[in-house]
Amino acid sequence: STCAAVYKAIRLGQPLVERIVTINGAAVAEPGNIFAPLGCLVDDLLAYCGLKEVPARLILGGPMMGTLLLHGRVPLVKGASGILAFTAAEAAVPEAGPCIRCGSCTRACPMGLLPLEMAAHIRAGDLDGAVGYSLSDCISCGCCAYVCPSHIPLVQYFSHARGELSARERARLRTEAGKRLAEARLARLERDAREKAEVAARRKAERTAAKARSGTVKPEEETT
Known part of the structure; x- marks a missing residue:
């Protein structure tokens, strides 16, 4: 499929607008490989192949690394190699043991x-250990x-742990960003106060100099 797409792109100048998709699963009446246009809904592809019953579980991709779909109103993307429609018997998950x-x-x-x-550390809540x-x-x-x-369900453990670590990292970055903003605000307020004090002192000095030039400054004021 990839080689065919490269040939069409280089030799024919045709962009990737369709791909071969495997439709399989016990809920599918006529499983097989079909050329499907990108953007076509999963429901439409399943309707094209026919369904024996309403699927209990839909997976976009392969059985090992595919993505679980909550519904079939999902468009086909270029990275999807297949659609699996499982019956309730196929979708049954055995109870995990020790x-x-x-x-x-x-x-x-x-x-x-x-x-x-890694799973042992994750179950113990020790993500850093994992x-x-x-x-x-x-x-x-x-x-x-x-x-x-x-x-x-080891993969679920690892996905959950990576999600928690990502959330923790995002929280850390938000905290650091808030700290930097607070420090920048404090520095800005201090700079504004310092500039205001300098402006006030400069204006006072200018007024004193103006009074001295006009002779309105008393001798004791000049000495002070």
Whole structure:
């Protein structure tokens, strides 16, 4: 699909206006690969392929890294490779059990991370500890959660932790920005007060000099 899009763009001068999309899932009557125009609604593509029943879950993208859709009134974008329409049986999520530290997630991780350690720190509320295990290097591929025999939602843990860290960083930046604004305001007020005092002193000196030139200043005032 990417090679075809590059060929059309370079040789034919045609922009990317459509792409091949895989429509699949037990709720789809006729699954398959179709050419779909970008911007077409997910509901329209599902209607084109037909539905056996109302999908219990819609995913835009693949089963590992796709995005869960709350409804089908979402346009197709160039990065979407597929649409999955799951039935209630397919969408059922097994209940998560305790980690048995089997190491399956570690072996499956393409980034060489330790998902079990990161998840343990996140469950304990120690986000900094999870960062110490390279949480930021996680690509959310879902391999660890897929192979976990305890069905622990590891990807959700990591996404939640990154969201909390991002929120904490935004709060820190807002605090620092507010502090800088307060310091700038205080400096401006001090500068204005200093300038007003200098202007008042200069005007007083000018008035005194003017009185001295006109001879209206008393001798004792001149000595003082």
